[in-house]
Amino acid sequence: MTLAFSTKRSAISLHCVFLERAQCLLASDVRSAVSPHRVSSGQPFIGIVQGDACGIGPELLPKLLRGLEDSERNRTLVISDQRVMAAGCAVSGLTISCKTLSDRAGIDPHCGQVQLLDVPCLDPARIVPGMVSADAGRAVLQTFGLAIDLAEAGTIDGICFMPFNKAAMHLAGIGVEDELTFAKNRLGVTSRASEFNVIDGMWNARVTSHVPLKDVAGKLTIDLIVEAIALADQTLKKAGYASPRIAVAALNPHAGDGGTIGKEEIDTIAPAVEKARLQGIEVHGPFPSDTLYLKVRDGQYDCALSMYHDQGQIAIKLLGFDQGVSVLGGLPVPITTPAHGTAFDIVGTNTANVRAALNAFRMVAAMAQGRDHRHA
Numbered sequence: 001m002t003l004a005f006s007t008k009r010s011a012i013s014l015h016c017v018f019l020e021r022a023q024c025l026l027a028s029d030v031r032s033a034v035s036p037h038r039v040s041s042g043q044p045f046i047g048i049v050q051g052d053a054c055g056i057g058p059e060l061l062p063k064l065l066r067g068l069e070d071s072e073r074n075r076t077l078v079i080s081d082q083r084v085m086a087a088g089c090a091v092s093g094l095t096i097s098c099k100t101l102s103d104r105a106g107i108d109p110h111c112g113q114v115q116l117l118d119v120p121c122l123d124p125a126r127i128v129p130g131m132v133s134a135d136a137g138r139a140v141l142q143t144f145g146l147a148i149d150l151a152e153a154g155t156i157d158g159i160c161f162m163p164f165n166k167a168a169m170h171l172a173g174i175g176v177e178d179e180l181t182f183a184k185n186r187l188g189v190t191s192r193a194s195e196f197n198v199i200d201g202m203w204n205a206r207v208t209s210h211v212p213l214k215d216v217a218g219k220l221t222i223d224l225i226v227e228a229i230a231l232a233d234q235t236l237k238k239a240g241y242a243s244p245r246i247a248v249a250a251l252n253p254h255a256g257d258g259g260t261i262g263k264e265e266i267d268t269i270a271p272a273v274e275k276a277r278l279q280g281i282e283v284h285g286p287f288p289s290d291t292l293y294l295k296v297r298d299g300q301y302d303c304a305l306s307m308y309h310d311q312g313q314i315a316i317k318l319l320g321f322d323q324g325v326s327v328l329g330g331l332p333v334p335i336t337t338p339a340h341g342t343a344f345d346i347v348g349t350n351t352a353n354v355r356a357a358l359n360a361f362r363m364v365a366a367m368a369q370g371r372d373h374r375h376a
Contacts, residue, residue, distance in 0.1 A: 043075045044157035044368035045109040046361065047147045050080035050088075051162025054127050054136045055342025056352040058088025060162050062096045063354040064361060065114060072365065074112050077156055079143045082118040091350055104146075107155055119143050130344040132165060137172030140164050144179065148186045151333040158334040158368035160361045163342045166210075177210050180328050183335060192227045193330030196235060196303075197313065197339050198363065199320045202296045203303035204312040205232040205246075205329070216308045217251065220264060225272035225305075226279075232303050233281045235329035238367055247292055247301040248273050248285030249311060255288045269307075293319075322353040325360045327367075334367035336360040 048064065051057025061080070065073055078085065082100060089096055098114035101107060107115060122139035147159045164179055176182055184193045197204045207228045208219050229246060236244035248269060252262030259266050269286040276283045287295070289306065293315035296304045306312030316324060317339070324339035338356035346352060 043071050044365050045075050047077045047156040047159045049143050049147050049161035050084050052136050052165040052342050053084045054133050057162030058084050059091045059352050060357045062089045062092045062094040064357045065096050066094050067354055067358050076114050078116045079147050081122045087124045130347040132167045134171035137168030158364040160364045161337045165342045192231050196327040196329050197316045199316055199324040204316050205305045208308050220268050222272045226276050229276040229283050231330050245301045246283040246303045248305045249289040249292050250286035251307045255286050323355045325363050334364045336364040
């Protein structure tokens with residue numbers, strides 16, 4: 001069945017927007033399903049996950065599809081409840097034509113149009129837009145988990161997901177720290193994995209991520225930092241860098257000022273940098289974090305390695321909040337998402353900027369294809 005999601009609506013309340021159903025027009029000449037397989041050349045076949053339905057994900061999804069070139073759009077598999085997809089089309093005012101599938105066996109990478117794998121996991125009537133919802137969290141885990149399974153099976157070449165809400169996923173019983181750990185466990189990965197943020201050619205990696213700030217110093221070890229440096233080197237090479245230049249941030253103000261305001265730089269970070277350099281990685285530091293990102297911005301380095309989450313996130317997001325991409329590094333499947341989050345405060349207003357989602361899609365496609373895609 002081919003569905004065209006139409007999105008004309010009158011001015012109604014925010015809650016009603018998400019309850020409104022888009023018109024569905026039947027079309028003839030539906031192609032028969034064929035067995036899916038990974039494509040060895042040409043545009044990769046990318047799975048797009050709906051994201052948290054209480055956030056701006058449903059609005060971004062049709063905007064993303066409309067913003068793609070035909071050659072990109074026709075090689076996409078949307079993994080979503082079709083009711084959520086319809087609600088997003090209603091908010092965005094866009095009409096998206098797609099072939100709707102009820103079973104993964106019908107997926108055809110060569111069908112020549114957007115395919116929607118309908119996962120009946122969330123009735124929009126059960127949620128309140130802009131509010132954390134366990135139901136929305138469960139839908140995220142179901143659709144994202146299915147996307148990971150499809151990628152592991154070789155049915156899709158990469159995953160781009162619309163923003164998730166961690167509180168919703170925890171209410172839904174994710175049982176692990178975040179979506180990265182969820183993906184890592186589902187794929188059976190035992191080595192290090194980490195989130196990267198990319199904006200305008202600047203990459204940011206982390207040694208620690210979603211942990212309390214008071215616990216950061218105690219978690220830093222030479223081996224952990226070396227692992228983070230090595231993963232940054234490997235991930236940037238997959239994104240097209242022949243010899244990535246990595247700059248490592250200090251933990252303390254003024255890089256510890258010779259040990260007078262902290263000795264982590266002397267005892268842990270500098271030895272880790274030297275150990276990684278002996279492994280053939282082009283890495284330098286530790287640098288004071290209040291000037292490090294200027295060096296990356298100005299092109300002296302390709303990637304900054306921060307010691308904790310906000311050390312790098314603040315700098316990166318200030319440089320371009322509405323265009324950044326998050327990359328889940330260290331996994332056998334390329335996975336990206338817009339870096340800006342679910343934006344509950346603007347849900348239903350049709351003001352969500354699609355640029356980061358477009359950047360995320362094109363980055364995952366390039367990584368799946370092994371092409372150079374240094375800039376997001």
